[in-house]
Amino acid sequence: MEEHHGLNYVRTEMLGEQAPPVSEVGAVRWVRENLFSGWVNTILTVISLAVIAWAVMAIGPWLLNSVWEAESLAQCREILAAAGAVNEHGTFGACWGVINDRWHQLLFGFYPPELYWRPILAFVLMLVALAPVLFPNVPRKWLFFSVAYPFIGFFLLWGGTVWLPLMIAAGFVVGYIAARLTSGYSTLITSAAAIIAPLIWWFYLMGPVTEALHSMIPIGLEAVQSNDFGGFMLSIIIGVTGIVLSLPLGILLALGRQSNMPLIKTICVVFIEFVRGVPLITLLFTASLLLNYFLPPGTNFDLILRVIIMVTLFATAYMAEVIRGGLAALPNGQYEAADALGLDYWKAQRLIIMPQALKISIPGIVNTFIGLFKDTTLVVFIGLLDPIGLSSAIRASSDWQGIYWELFIFIGAIFWIFCFGMSRYSMYLERRLKTDHR
Amino acid sequence: MNTTAERGIDRSQMTVSDEVAIQITNMNKWYGAFHVLRDINMTVNRGERIVICGPSGSGKSTLIRCINRLEEHQAGQIIVDGTELSSDLKNIDKVRSEVGMVFQHFNLFPHLTILENLTLAPIWVRKTPKREAEETAMYYLEKVKIPEQANKFPGQLSGGQQQRVAIARSLCMKPRIMLFDEPTSALDPEMIKEVLDTMIELAEEGMTMLCVTHEMGFAQAVANRVVFMDQGQIVEQNEPNEFFNNPQSERTQLFLSQILGH
Numbered sequence: 165m166e167e168h169h170g171l172n173y174v175r176t177e178m179l180g181e182q183a184p185p186v187s188e189v190g191a192v193r194w195v196r197e198n199l200f201s202g203w204v205n206t207i208l209t210v211i212s213l214a215v216i217a218w219a220v221m222a223i224g225p226w227l228l229n230s231v232w233e234a235e236s237l238a239q240c241r242e243i244l245a246a247a248g249a250v251n252e253h254g255t256f257g258a259c260w261g262v263i264n265d266r267w268h269q270l271l272f273g274f275y276p277p278e279l280y281w282r283p284i285l286a287f288v289l290m291l292v293a294l295a296p297v298l299f300p301n302v303p304r305k306w307l308f309f310s311v312a313y314p315f316i317g318f319f320l321l322w323g324g325t326v327w328l329p330l331m332i333a334a335g336f337v338v339g340y341i342a343a344r345l346t347s348g349y350s351t352l353i354t355s356a357a358a359i360i361a362p363l364i365w366w367f368y369l370m371g372p373v374t375e376a377l378h379s380m381i382p383i384g385l386e387a388v389q390s391n392d393f394g395g396f397m398l399s400i401i402i403g404v405t406g407i408v409l410s411l412p413l414g415i416l417l418a419l420g421r422q423s424n425m426p427l428i429k430t431i432c433v434v435f436i437e438f439v440r441g442v443p444l445i446t447l448l449f450t451a452s453l454l455l456n457y458f459l460p461p462g463t464n465f466d467l468i469l470r471v472i473i474m475v476t477l478f479a480t481a482y483m484a485e486v487i488r489g490g491l492a493a494l495p496n497g498q499y500e501a502a503d504a505l506g507l508d509y510w511k512a513q514r515l516i517i518m519p520q521a522l523k524i525s526i527p528g529i530v531n532t533f534i535g536l537f538k539d540t541t542l543v544v545f546i547g548l549l550d551p552i553g554l555s556s557a558i559r560a561s562s563d564w565q566g567i568y569w570e571l572f573i574f575i576g577a578i579f580w581i582f583c584f585g586m587s588r589y590s591m592y593l594e595r596r597l598k599t600d601h602r
Numbered sequence: 603m604n605t606t607a608e609r610g611i612d613r614s615q616m617t618v619s620d621e622v623a624i625q626i627t628n629m630n631k632w633y634g635a636f637h638v639l640r641d642i643n644m645t646v647n648r649g650e651r652i653v654i655c656g657p658s659g660s661g662k663s664t665l666i667r668c669i670n671r672l673e674e675h676q677a678g679q680i681i682v683d684g685t686e687l688s689s690d691l692k693n694i695d696k697v698r699s700e701v702g703m704v705f706q707h708f709n710l711f712p713h714l715t716i717l718e719n720l721t722l723a724p725i726w727v728r729k730t731p732k733r734e735a736e737e738t739a740m741y742y743l744e745k746v747k748i749p750e751q752a753n754k755f756p757g758q759l760s761g762g763q764q765q766r767v768a769i770a771r772s773l774c775m776k777p778r779i780m781l782f783d784e785p786t787s788a789l790d791p792e793m794i795k796e797v798l799d800t801m802i803e804l805a806e807e808g809m810t811m812l813c814v815t816h817e818m819g820f821a822q823a824v825a826n827r828v829v830f831m832d833q834g835q836i837v838e839q840n841e842p843n844e845f846f847n848n849p850q851s852e853r854t855q856l857f858l859s860q861i862l863g864h
């Protein structure tokens with residue numbers, strides 16, 4: 165203890181670090197502070213415990229009495245009755261036999277069973293393609309595979325001639341060449357050429373060229389019709405394509421909305437406000453009924469493709485607004501510093517503005533992704549057999565008439581795994597990108 | 603804050619050539635209907651160091667932001683290093699690559715490390731190879747005396763350090779002219795000196811500088827000329843001793859009495 169004489173004080177030795185008092189650590193303290201601090205909290209804790217106990221007692225026995233091996237609901241009930249799992253309403257227990265019996269339909273719809281390896285391979289390759297996009301420690305050169313994947317996936321899933329995906333890919337090369345040829349002119353002309361040239365290719369030239377090539381060198385896989393697609397495979401195809409496309413399109417739309425060119429700005433605002441303003445289901449009906457009228461005659465657009473377009477447009481409008489929020493949060497000084505250093509518009513966007521705006525928008529972006537993925541179940545209303553549609557089909561069969569909890573729990577659980585995964589990933593990403601040290 | 607006396611700067615070393623770096627003639631600018639810059643005429647020779655001061659809202663920032671076209675002028679002419687600023691994008695790019703700018707609030711890129719902040723423009727605008735850009739960056743970080751911060755993020759640095767990084771970032775583009783917009787006014791007093799010292803060093807090396815600041819010590823130490831602005835006009839300009847000791851216009855006298863007076 166130093167003595168203090170008057171105002172004059174000089175510390176003679178520095179104090180070492182000490183452990184906190186015992187009352188500040190440990191489980192007891194946690195419980196006391198978090199569950200029983202005051203009578204309101206105590207009552208709430210007790211009520212919560214009661215609710216949890218009730219839920220466990222209500223659902224627990226039902227889960228404990230699970231039956232996995234059964235070929236129909238009747239058989240399942242027999243097994244339960246034999247095991248004595250009965251209450252006042254009849255047999256009491258979960259019949260997971262339906263999943264066991266019909267899982268392939270829930271996953272693949274009516275995809276030919278001997279070809280299941282194709283969607284499975286496509287799924288695995290999708291994970292490989294996503295890895296370099298999602299995780300920074302995967303070598304950058306794998307991104308080439310990510311770029312090629314959409315065409316590989318398309319070929320594996322639908323089959324048919326190998327030339328079709330190749331010619332679709334060639335459309336991007338056409339766009340690139342058009343951009344190079346017009347690079348001497350203004351940005352607007354270059355951008356327009358880069359968009360219009362591939363559209364002309366895809367709509368008018370690609371078909372004949374593909375046919376010609378296929379008749380010369382016929383390579384391909386057995387074709388599978390879109391009608392046979394279904395189940396989670398369909399949800400994932402629509403969901404993942406929508407997610408992958410809506411982010412870049414949303415960025416462009418958000419930038420367009422901020423543009424100081426009135427025409428571009430107006431187009432973007434009208435698009436966003438229109439698409440956000442109508443229910444997705446009306447867009448889906450449009451996709452199933454009307455879209456063909458707007459397209460050049462003769463193009464017979466696949467229904468799944470049409471649905472993907474609509475789902476993507478819908479998500480894009482939301483995405484644009486989420487990203488606009490991120491853009492608005494950036495101080496003007498970031499644009500000015502980029503300008504002052506001589507970065508042009510696209511470089512400034514790519515290197516300075518978007519990395520920050522997207523980082524701010526991560527929660528909103530992932531929110532939109534999750535919404536989009538779950539909204540894929542709406543396609544049941546236009547006759548596509550997503551997992552919900554299939555569950556109706558399964559319940560309509562004589563074997564499984566009357567079952568529903570097990571199917572919906574299974575479907576819900578799978579959706580939950582995907583959505584929870586996205587949510588966790590977004591939290592990981594936010595942590596990884598946290599550099600502002602505020 | 604008197605950096606002058608401590609450092610004893612040798613002003614004779616700082617040469618001014620008669621080559622013109624910036625030529626502004628009859629320049630006018632409006633924000634909507636508001637006439638913010640009125641008939642500005644100004645010539646800056648290579649190697650000149652000009653301090654611009656004036657009351658808040660007098661148009662100082664607007665003036666220097668016109669020089670690298672962060673703001674557009676509506677009448678008159680601005681010629682930077684022989685390139686006239688017009689809506690021609692190529693000219694704007696050319697001027698921006700010659701003119702560095704330092705902002706009041708640093709405007710570092712918070713998502714990039716210090717080193718990445720410094721190498722970004724050289725790599726993407728000048729197409730310098732990464733290695734070379736990093737070497738240059740380290741050279742300038744040494745110069746502003748914070749090489750050890752290279753791998754930190756801007757948010758981890760003090761204000762004074764951030765501003766020195768911002769200066770280094772501009773220098774990495776090897777500019778021939780540097781613009782400063784109140785580089786020290788967002789800083790705590792003890793950090794002002796470190797930034798001013800960096801700027802003085804630049805001045806000693808003969809950099810052409812236009813600096814909006816109220817650091818009169820700095821003005822007296824390095825400026826060839828002090829420009830006083832009020833209500834969008836240049837009211838008075840003179841070499842620093844004359845300007846401070848013998849101001850001609852009433853407005854200048856009032857302004858000086860306000861900032862030096864107390």
Ligand SMILES: Nc1ncnc2c1ncn2[C@@H]1O[C@H](COP(=O)(O)OP(=O)(O)OP(=O)(O)O)[C@@H](O)[C@H]1O
Binds near residue numbers: 636659662664665
């Ligand atoms: N983007 C803008 N739109 C409209 N008016 C503006 C804009 N920017 C600045 N002004 C106005 O122009 C005038 C000059 O602004 P400027 O920022 O050039 O002043 P300043 O001399 O730098 O002042 P300070 O010392 O406060 O930085 C001010 O009256 C300001 O309100």
Ligand SMILES: [Mg+2]
Binds near residue numbers: 662
């Ligand atoms: Mg200002």
